Amino acid sequence: MKSILAIYPGSFDPVTNGHLDLIERGAKIFDRLIVAVLQNLEKEPLFAVPERLEMLREVTRKWPNVEIDVFNGLLMDYARQRKAQVILRGIRAISDYEYELQMALMNRKLEPNIETVFMMPAETYSYLSSRLVREIARLGGSVRDLVPSIVEERLRTKVH
Ligand code: PNS
Numbered sequence: 333m334k335s336i337l338a339i340y341p342g343s344f345d346p347v348t349n350g351h352l353d354l355i356e357r358g359a360k361i362f363d364r365l366i367v368a369v370l371q372n373l374e375k376e377p378l379f380a381v382p383e384r385l386e387m388l389r390e391v392t393r394k395w396p397n398v399e400i401d402v403f404n405g406l407l408m409d410y411a412r413q414r415k416a417q418v419i420l421r422g423i424r425a426i427s428d429y430e431y432e433l434q435m436a437l438m439n440r441k442l443e444p445n446i447e448t449v450f451m452m453p454a455e456t457y458s459y460l461s462s463r464l465v466r467e468i469a470r471l472g473g474s475v476r477d478l479v480p481s482i483v484e485e486r487l488r489t490k491v492h
Pocket residue numbers: 341342343344370405406407408434435436438439
């Protein structure tokens with residue numbers, strides 16, 4: 333029987349409730365889902381990759397078919413190496429579409445056998461992003477309801 337492995341790639345700095353919503357949806361329709369954190373050496377992240385992985389592992393423990401991993405370099409090289417058939421990406425609003433379309437088509441050019449599949453998170457999360465969460469936390473605002481509680485706690489210790 334055919335088993336579909338999907339990769340949900342991203343920075344996850346930090347994981348938000350919007351990401352979790354998408355992970356839950358992805359874990360329901362794919363046989364296995366790898367949440368893959370990009371190790372981007374150029375960016376200046378708030379959380380180091382090991383911290384991001386630890387938080388992701390903690391908040392996805394309830395889904396047995398979800399794995400957390402890290403990747404470097406081209407996503408398509410990593411996807412080929414893991415033998416994934418699908419890349420999962422979330423689209424919140426029309427504003428996401430242009431960038432996502434460009435990336436999906438470029439990835440298809442690099443590897444025509446891997447499909448990008450878009451899913452929509454719940455509309456409650458349509459305005460949520462890791463960038464805004466970092467900014468709100470840095471400036472002392474509340475991120476309750478936007479991120480899992482363990483992320484909220486870590487943000488509090490990180491910025492104070
Ligand atoms: O959460 P993000 O930051 O929007 O995720 C972007 C990500 C990690 C999916 C994208 O930057 C990526 O795949 N980077 C790996 C390098 C790569 O494959 N670049 C070519 C993309 S067409």
